[in-house]
Amino acid sequence: MYRDYVTIRSGTTTFQSTSLVSDRLLSAPQDYDDWLRHLKERIRTAQVRAALAVNQELLLLYWQIGRSILEQQQQEGWGTKVIERLAKDLRKEFPNIKGFSRSNLGYMKAFAEAYPDEAIVQRSVGKLPWRHNLALIDKLKTQEQRLWYAEKTVENGWSRDILVYQIESNLFQRQGGAITNFDRTLPQAQSDLANQLVKDPYSFEFLPLQENAQERELEQSLVTHIRDFLMELGVGFSFVGSQYYLEVDGEAYYLDLLFYHLKLRCFIVIDLKMGEFQPEYSGKMNFYVSAVDDLLRHSTDNPTIGLILCKSKSKTKAEYALRNLNTPIAVTTHRLPKALKENLPTVEQLEIEMNAAITELAEQAEQKSDTSDK
Incomplete structure (x- = not known):
């Protein structure tokens, strides 16, 4: 191993110290770490x-x-x-x-x-x-x-x-199927991307919901299974919070779910409903979107988007509700777990059961009448 000898004089005494040349060679020059990082990236890129x-x-x-x-x-x-x-x-x-x-x-x-x-x-x-x-x-x-x-x-x-x-989960059929006013309320580039990202319906079949689940339980279950929820929402969604607190004119308001989308560069407010879409939901969402724009949105962010998720929707009602609103809102549906849907009787099943019950009551009444006559 090579040695570099350095002579140090102090008064009448001479000291001789040594240092390893190899140590000098091993010491990293300025900007070495950045250079090494760049080379590693090039190697990984070449490997890919x-x-x-x-x-x-x-x-x-x-x-x-x-x-x-x-x-x-x-x-x-x-x-x-x-x-x-x-x-x-x-x-x-x-x-x-x-x-x-x-x-x-x-x-x-x-x-x-x-x-x-x-x-x-x-x-x-x-x-x-x-x-x-x-x-x-x-x-x-x-x-x-x-x-x-x-x-x-x-x-x-x-x-x-x-x-x-x-x-x-039929993503191809579900992609871009929501009712929105994006074409009128967003710049074209953002409108096209937003329309592509919104699905109809959203599949929540990964949730362990009970038959009588309410909106709050749906929200809590989505937060608990946030990884699956984010995968269903799609790439780019970043979770901000549930029951997100906003104060407007001294009153407290809570957003069901708040996200930030990294590609759209904007906040997305989600309002969950267990029933069919009602026109008044759009007014409430308009309020939420406006509040987020004023209280949370940064000057470099794009306009906030509202997403109303319902169990079902009437296309005509949804289109009327969004027609004259100036805030970007989408109305779409969610698909609940199969087990839950199987437990909920359809209208036809209820009619059959009611008719069967009526027939059974009539037969029982007739039997009683025959018995009393005897």
């Missing part, structure tokens, strides 16, 4: 790009194999047994490569059938792992929906389980 490139190349290979199987079956009239034979031959030739099972070759054929144009593999589906693509093939029938869910998965970083959940 390399993984994506390998994945895309693999999916392209799978598509080409599937397309070749289709062509041989269509042009040469080969049967389904050729897939079993091909699986054996490929595994024999490439024993260290996984993915050439009979079932996986069948999926490659389905993959090529689902996307006849090879260029599509270069899009969002090519950025997803193979198992994600299998879920898209198994659970969806149209290319439009497959591509939509694939794009959302890439955008939001969904795991396969989350992707399956979103498909099974």
Whole structure:
């Protein structure tokens, strides 16, 4: 090890001290940490790009194999047994490569059938792992929906389980289905994004609600299961609080739920209702949105949005209620747990039960009358 000798004189005595040159080499120069952090980011980015490139190349290979199987079956009239034979031959030739099972070759054929144009593999589906693509093939029938869910998965970083959940909860059909006045009350860019983010209905089937649940219990249950609630709301929602306190003109008011949306850059007030939408709900929400704008909104924030969540709604009533309001409000519905809905009788069931009860009472009365006559 190299040593740097330094001579120090004090009076008539000479001291000699040593320091390690290696210590100097190891001491970090100025801005070293920032430089190292930058290099780490570049390495991670390169790793991700390399993984994506390998994945895309693999999916392209799978598509080409599937397309070749289709062509041989269509042009040469080969049967389904050729897939079993091909699986054996490929595994024999490439024993260290996984993915050439009979079932996986069948999926490659389905993959090529689902996307006849090879260029599509270069899009969002090519950025997803193979198992994600299998879920898209198994659970969806149209290319439009497959591509939509694939794009959302890439955008939001969904795991396969989350992707399956979103498909099974019919997110495609629910997205952007609420009644709103966003087109008139928000700038176009924010209006378009807000309309895309609002669903109808919102699925609360993850909640353990009882049959006679009230609005306050619904709110508390959503807060307790805030992780699932945030996933259902979508990417960008940040929870601020429940029963959020506001003071207006010396009086206390409490917002059911208050969120801040990181993409919209605005507060979102949610009012929960267990029944059907009523016109007066929009007036109350208009008050809440105006108060949040004045008391909480920062000068750099976009206008606050109100979201009224009801068990059901009349489209006409909701449209009338929002028509002349200048604050951005959406009216949508929530879907309660299946167990809860199964416990609640429908109108038809009530009519059947009432008719049966009336018939039974009439028969009992008739029997009593016959007995008394005897």
